[in-house]
Amino acid sequence: MTDSLDGFVRALVNYYPQNKNRAEPDFTVPTYSLVNLYPGVRGRDGAWEASIFTRNAFKNQTTLDVATNQAVLNSPLSQFFSGLIHPSGYYRTQVTRASRGGNQPARRLGAR
Secondary structure: OOOOEEEEEEEEEEEEOOEOOOOOOOOOEOOEEEEEEEEEEEEOOOOEEEEEEEEOOOOOOOEEEEEEEEEEEOOHHHHOOHHHOEEEEEEEEEEOOOOEEEEEEEEOOOOO
16 A cells, blocks of 8 residues: 555355254244455554454344244232233244444554
């Protein structure tokens, strides 16, 4: 980049093949990939570096699990009064984590 700075980009790709091993007999997790990116700059002498990161950079949203039973609404008193437990009409679903980012400063002691 300059006489005193080097730029870089690191990438991490996680590949997940199709998964039929679920408790729900009719549900299969499709094949998907998650990409994490780490662009940054570092001093030419290697003594320091600063980078940012984004996880799930392409905002993949794959359904990983779907419950076969409805979630229930209950109160702390439901252990004493079963009539307080009601089906919610909703099913629990798990999806891949949302995209998120941050920064990663680093200083290397003794580097030159």
